Amino acid sequence: EIVMTQSPATLSVSPGERATLSCRASQSVSSNLAWYQHKPGQAPRLLIYGASTRATGIPARFSGSGSGTEFTLTISSLQSEDFAVYYCQQFNNWPPWTFGQGTKVEIK
Amino acid sequence: QVQLQQWGAGLLKPSETLSLTCAVYGGSFNGYHWNWIRQPPGKGLEWIGEINHGGSTNYNPSLKSRVAISVDTSKNQFSLKVSSVTAADTAVYYCARLHSSGWYRLDYWGQGTPVTVSS
Numbered sequence: 062e063i064v065m066t067q068s069p070a071t072l073s074v075s076p077g078e079r080a081t082l083s084c085r086a087s088q089s090v091s092s093n094l095a096w097y098q099h100k101p102g103q104a105p106r107l108l109i110y111g112a113s114t115r116a117t118g119i120p121a122r123f124s125g126s127g128s129g130t131e132f133t134l135t136i137s138s139l140q141s142e143d144f145a146v147y148y149c150q151q152f153n154n155w156p157p158w159t160f161g162q163g164t165k166v167e168i169k
Numbered sequence: 170q171v172q173l174q175q176w177g178a179g180l181l182k183p184s185e186t187l188s189l190t191c192a193v194y195g196g197s198f199n200g201y202h203w204n205w206i207r208q209p210p211g212k213g214l215e216w217i218g219e220i221n222h223g224g225s226t227n228y229n230p231s232l233k234s235r236v237a238i239s240v241d242t243s244k245n246q247f248s249l250k251v252s253s254v255t256a257a258d259t260a261v262y263y264c265a266r267l268h269s270s271g272w273y274r275l276d277y278w279g280q281g282t283p284v285t286v287s288s
Contacts, residue, residue, distance in 0.1 A: 062230070095274045097214075104263060104278035105206075105214065111272030148214055152273035157229040158204075160214040 063087050063154050067147075067161035073169040080136040082164045084149035089129045093153040096125055096134045099163070100145045108147075109134065136166070144168055171196040173279035175264045177249075181286045187251040191264030191279050192244065198222055202267035203247040204275060205238060207260040215260075219267060220247055254286045 064087040074080045084094070092112040097105040107116040109125035112132055122137040136143055149161040177189030191203070205217040218228035220238040228236050232251070240247045251258055264279040 093273060095272075097275070099214075104281055105265075105275070106278075107274055107276050110268075110274035110276075114272065116274070116276065150214075150216075150275070156218070156227045157216045157231075158273075160216065162213045 062157060063090060063151050063159050065149055065151055065159050065161035067149060067164045069164060070162070071165045071167060073167050074139050075169045076141060077138050078169075080139055080143075080166055082134040082136075082147055082166070084127075084132040084134070084161050086130045086132075086151055086153075088154075090151040090153035092128045093151060094125075094127070094132050095150045095152065096123075097148045097150065098143075098145045099148060105148065139166070171266065171277045173264050173266065173277055175262075175279035175282050177262075177282055177284070179282065179284055181254050181258075181284065182288055183255050183286060184253055185286075187254050187258060187262075187284055187286075188248065189262055189264070189282055189284075190246055190248045192246045193266070194245070196277075198242060198245040200270070202269055203238075203240065204265045204267050205249045206263045206265055206275070208263070209257070209260040217249065217251075217262075256286050258284070259286045260284060 066085045094112045096109040099105040113125045146163045172194040175191040199222045202219045204219040220226045235252045237250045261281045265275040266277040268276045
């Protein structure tokens with residue numbers, strides 16, 4: 062099973078600032094990686110797939126990069142609606158399709 | 170617009186069987202894998218398993234002995250059963266569509282069903 066490790070666990074950021082979230086895979090997942098945003102009481106929302114492709118309707122302030130074992134989600138200028146938990150998920154080796162443990166982005 | 174609507178019993182006793190169903194509205198039912206994911210309280214997301222329209226399944230090895238996913242293509246629905254539940258199965262359960270053309274991703278999700286296992 063591929064283990065996905067996200068860092069940091071919590072990121073405190075002021076509105077308008079840049080947020081950088083990391084996701085590391087225990088072995089190469091190529092670019093088979095997706096990022097999701099999850100707010101309390103809501104379903105997770107797909108942000109990025111293929112490591113760097115924004116999903117339909119996702120604002121350009123969200124960007125993804127990386128391949129192999131190291132990935133980054135960047136939010137260029139945090140808006141109030143961006144405070145949430147973010148998960149990465151690998152689709153290179155199954156079963157299972159594994160998620161990271163999440164990074165909580167909170168208001169500083 | 171694709172919508173996933175899920176339902177099922179929200180309160181179970183230990184040793185009972187959890188049963189949830191997810192209906193898919195809009196879009197094609199064929200050509201996708203239909204997934205179940207859960208989130209225990211205070212924890213992250215855990216992939217449970219998936220099924221395609223032909224009934225082929227894949228399960229998380231950690232749950233495989235207790236999980237069964239089935240599909241009813243006549244109704245565009247798929248279902249999850251987890252047997253012999255314990256308090257560790259308490260979670261919000263989500264259904265989701267796996268888009269497997271090109272880069273894989275879970276692109277549409279159900280609203281979530283909270284399930285509590287308590288005596």
